[in-house]
Amino acid sequence: MTVDARYLKDWSGLTRGVPGEVHRPTTTDEVAALVRDADQQGRKITIQGGLTGLAGGAVPDDGDVVINMERMNRIESIDEVEGIMQVQAGATLQQVQEAAAEAGWFFPVDLGARGTCQVGGNAATNAGGTQVVRYGTMRDSVLGLEAVLPDGSVVTSLTRLVKNSSGLDLRYLFIGSEGTLGVITRLMLRLQPDPGAPATALVHVPDTASMALLLRHLKKTLGPQLTAYEFMSAQFLLRAKDLTGVSLPLSGDAPWSVLIQASGLAGMDPQVALESALEQALESGTISDCAVASSLSDAQKFWRLRECIPELLTALKPTVNFDCGLPWAEMSGFVTEVEAALKQKYPDAVHLFLGHLGDNNVHILTGPHGPSEWLDVEELVYSALRGRQGTISAEHGIGFLKKPFLGYTRSEGEIALLKRVKRALDPRNTLNPGRIVD
Numbered sequence: 410m411t412v413d414a415r416y417l418k419d420w421s422g423l424t425r426g427v428p429g430e431v432h433r434p435t436t437t438d439e440v441a442a443l444v445r446d447a448d449q450q451g452r453k454i455t456i457q458g459g460l461t462g463l464a465g466g467a468v469p470d471d472g473d474v475v476i477n478m479e480r481m482n483r484i485e486s487i488d489e490v491e492g493i494m495q496v497q498a499g500a501t502l503q504q505v506q507e508a509a510a511e512a513g514w515f516f517p518v519d520l521g522a523r524g525t526c527q528v529g530g531n532a533a534t535n536a537g538g539t540q541v542v543r544y545g546t547m548r549d550s551v552l553g554l555e556a557v558l559p560d561g562s563v564v565t566s567l568t569r570l571v572k573n574s575s576g577l578d579l580r581y582l583f584i585g586s587e588g589t590l591g592v593i594t595r596l597m598l599r600l601q602p603d604p605g606a607p608a609t610a611l612v613h614v615p616d617t618a619s620m621a622l623l624l625r626h627l628k629k630t631l632g633p634q635l636t637a638y639e640f641m642s643a644q645f646l647l648r649a650k651d652l653t654g655v656s657l658p659l660s661g662d663a664p665w666s667v668l669i670q671a672s673g674l675a676g677m678d679p680q681v682a683l684e685s686a687l688e689q690a691l692e693s694g695t696i697s698d699c700a701v702a703s704s705l706s707d708a709q710k711f712w713r714l715r716e717c718i719p720e721l722l723t724a725l726k727p728t729v730n731f732d733c734g735l736p737w738a739e740m741s742g743f744v745t746e747v748e749a750a751l752k753q754k755y756p757d758a759v760h761l762f763l764g765h766l767g768d769n770n771v772h773i774l775t776g777p778h779g780p781s782e783w784l785d786v787e788e789l790v791y792s793a794l795r796g797r798q799g800t801i802s803a804e805h806g807i808g809f810l811k812k813p814f815l816g817y818t819r820s821e822g823e824i825a826l827l828k829r830v831k832r833a834l835d836p837r838n839t840l841n842p843g844r845i846v847d
C-alpha cells in the first residue's frame with residue numbers, strides 16, 4: 410500500500426517510518442473497532458490530528474495502524490443560551506472558533522496553526538496559545554469528552570457541567586496525555602462571551618526584568634481585560650519583518666518588544682484602558698516606546714509579525730524548537746545563559762526568543778541544525794532548566810522528541826506514576842507507544 414507523504418510527519422520535521430495502514434474514520438464506533446482489532450492483533454496505533462504538533466507525537470513507525478481524525482469534523486450541537494458546544498475531535502480549531510462566533514459566542518483558545526490543528530489534538534497536547542493569560546489552556550475550555558480506550562471500549566463523559574464532584578474528573582486523564590491513554594473522539598467545549606474588538610499595541614522594553622514589571626503593571630491596571638502578552642526578541646522581529654514584508658511599527662533599538670492585547674469588559678473601552686496603562690509605563694521607564702494600533706489593519710500587521718512561525722520554521726530548517734516554562738523570576742537568568750551558550754557553541758545558526766510571559770512560557774527557535782545535532786542542542790537548553798522550577802514543555806507536549814529529557818523537570822515519583830497509569834490502561838502498549846514515557 411502506498412502511503413500519502415502527508416501522513417508521515419508533523420511540523421517537528423521528525424520522520425520514523427511508513428505505516429502499514431492509514432484509516433480516516435467518521436464515527437466513534439469505527440474508531441473503537443479499529444482500536445479493538447489492532448489491540449487484539451498486537452498492532453501499534455499512531456493517532457493523528459491536524460499534524461501541526463512540534464514534538465513528533467503523531468509521527469508513525471513502520472507498520473503502524475494510523476488513525477487520522479480529519480473526517481470526524483462535525484460540530485454536533487451548540488447551546489446558544491449556556492454557551493456550550495459539542496464537537497467531534499477532528500474539527501479544526503478555526504472551525505470551532507467560527508461556529509462559536511456565528512452563535513454569538515467566543516472560543517478563546519487560539520494559536521497560529523488554527524486552520525489546520527484539531528480540537529482533539531489541542532486537547533491531547535493541552536495546547537496553550539496566545540490568550541492563556543486571560544482564559545487558561547485547552548484544559549480550561551473542555552467540560553467533558555469521549556474517548557476510545559486502548560482495548561477498544563468507549564468512555565463517554567460528555568458532561569456539560571462546570572461543577573461535578575462525583576468522583577475523579579476523567580477528562581484530565583486524557584487532556585495532555587498525547588494519545589497515550591485513549592483516542593479522543595468528541596468534546597464538550599465551554600464558550601465565552603464575545604469580548605468584542607480588542608485594542609492592540611506593540612511596545613519596546615529596555616531589558617528582561619522590565620518585561621516582568623510591565624506584565625505586573627498591566628495585570629494590575631487592566632485586570633481581566635489583558636488577553637495577550639507576547640514577547641519577542643529584536644532578532645525575532647527583524648527576521649519576521651524580512652519574511653513577511655510587514656514594516657516594524659517602532660523604529661529604534663530595543664532588546665525586547667511585547668505585543669499586548671486588551672479586550673473589552675462591559676462599560677470599559679479597551680483602547681482607553683490600554684493607552685492609559687501604557688502612558689504610566691512610559692513615565693515609569695518600564696517601556697521605552699509604544700505604538701498603539703489605530704485600526705484593525707494595524708493590529709493585523711502586528712499579529713502577522715508575531716505569527717510568522719511557519720515562515721521561520723521553513724527559512725531556518727531543520728530547526729530545534731523549545732517551549733520551556735519558567736517562573737517569571739527565573740526567565741531573565743535562563744534566557745541570558747541559554748542565548749550566550751547557543752551563540753558560543755553554534756555561531757553560524759540563528760537563535761530566536763519569544764513567548765507568552767503571562768503563562769511562564771518562553772519559546773526558542775534555533776537553526777539550521779542537522780538531525781545529528783538535535784540531542785546536543787536540546788541538552789544545552791534543557792540542562793539550563795534544572796533547578797529553576799520549570800518545565801521542558803509548557804504547551805507543545807513531550808512526544809518522542811522530548812522524552813529523553815522528561816526527568817530534567819519531572820520527579821522520579823511523577824514519572825513512575827505516569828508509567829503506572831499507562832500500564833494500567835494500555836497493558837499491551839497499543840496506543841501511541843513510546844511517547845512521553847517508555
Ligand SMILES: Cc1cc2nc3c(=O)[nH]c(=O)nc-3n(C[C@H](O)[C@H](O)[C@H](O)COP(=O)(O)OP(=O)(O)OC[C@H]3O[C@@H](n4cnc5c(N)ncnc54)[C@H](O)[C@@H]3O)c2cc1C
Nearest residue numbers: 458459460461462466527529530531533537538588593804
Ligand atoms: C505555526 C504553528 C504555531 C503553533 N503555535 C502553538 C501555540 O501557540 N501553542 C501551542 O500549544 N501549540 C502551538 N503549535 C503546536 C500545535 O499546533 C499544537 O500542539 C496542536 O495542539 C496540535 O494539534 P494537532 O491537531 O495538529 O495534533 P497532531 O500534531 O496531529 O498531534 C499531536 C499529538 O496529539 C495526539 N492526538 C491528536 N489528535 C488526537 C485525538 N483525537 N485523540 C488523542 N490523541 C490525539 C497525537 O497522537 C500527537 O501525540 C503550533 C504549531 C505550528 C505549526
